Amino acid sequence: MNKKPNVFKRIGRFFDKKVVVPVTRAIMKISKKFGGSNRSLETFLSKSNTLLFVSLFLALTVFILFDQKKISFNDTSAEVLKDQTVEAVYNEEAYVVEGLPEKVDITLMGSRSDLFIAKQSTASKVTVDLTGLKPGTHKVDIEYMRPNDSVEYSVNPSVATVNIYPKVSESKTLTMDLLNQDSLDPKLIIDNVTPEVDKVVIKGAEDADAINSLTKVATVKALVDVSSLNDQDVGTITLKDVPLKAYDSDGNSLDVEIVPSKIEVDVDLSSPSKTVPIRVVPKGEVTFGQAISSINLSQNNVTVYGEQSVLDELEYVPVEVDVDGLKDDREYKLELSKPRGVRSMSVNNVTVDISLGTSTDKDIDNVNIDVRNLDDKYSVQGLSQNDIQVTVNVKGVESVLNSLTAEDITAYIDLKDYKPGEYEVEVKVEGTDSRVQYLSKTRKVKIRVVEK
16 A cells, blocks of 8 residues: 555656646647637637547557556566675573574565665664573574565575574683794794683583584684784784684584683794704715815804704704715715704805825724613613723724724614613714714624613
């Protein structure tokens, strides 16, 4: 019924524009044309039969136009609003709701002008009213709040099955998770990450059947994005609005409420470094009758950066040189490999000059045998004097060998995973001068492992 006045108004405007005004203009033109016969024309038009025939003619004309759909007052159309956010109305402090779609599609039907107004309106929204519903499973209608009653709509989906659970809360210890650590300056390390709070409160369903039940929460992490450290320098940097996320024991994210949802985190940056020598490690044997007389490096030392615990154990940076079958002096251009745990080095490439000389050899007596990697609760005994000291044969150029002593040579046995008992183990030898080849004349020694 509300639409009928609008239809009549449109019909009236149509007749006024398309019939009355054109007919009036036509009559005025005809009157002017006939001049003196105006009174006869007025007499003709004033007759009741004339008006009856004119009205009948006009009615038939309008009927034919409507029947042939030449004139239409119905400009109804439809539009689809994709991915409209669904708002649930319920007591969020008391309940947890699962099963409600996050977004729906709305199909609007009406005149173009009404549709335009509906799309522009900020008052329109998609809601589900859950007020008054108790914990359990419910089927609820998804409704669209229209800004204009003249617009019809349909929602897809229009019905949802939701589960309502009582909301509970518990305290959870907060842990840190560092993201994008590769973006950190390699000369820097993160010493410590300190959140403004140690514990947070998580809220959700206690029921184990709930998708995001609190019983499934294994850990709550602060996601510290290292790439957001704009000022990467030694010192403490405070990151604001660090998000928190809950995970189950398999590492899957859980959608539970966390209070607070974001925190501040202090990140302590430092730059531990150490300068160590570069040591050339020849691999293979030079041609028979010759030995390495000198090794010269373009850089003798390198500054390394990394964890302090790694630097404390690092004594040198090795660089391997293949000298197998070498007959003449040679220059090598080599790339340094970073030792495990080292993040950055001041030198990445070196040039190595190796010179050869005539080879000789000699024996160095009374080199003590060291023990490595033995469990602290055990000790080692040699079964004889020959099992605690060895003679080492060294090979190189004479000028180099003359300066060698027993203190420059290390003989050792590796007793990792050894238990109490008697064993025969291999003796290994190394020295401080990489120009020299070292070989123990005693290949194995007999030892006894005992408890302290």
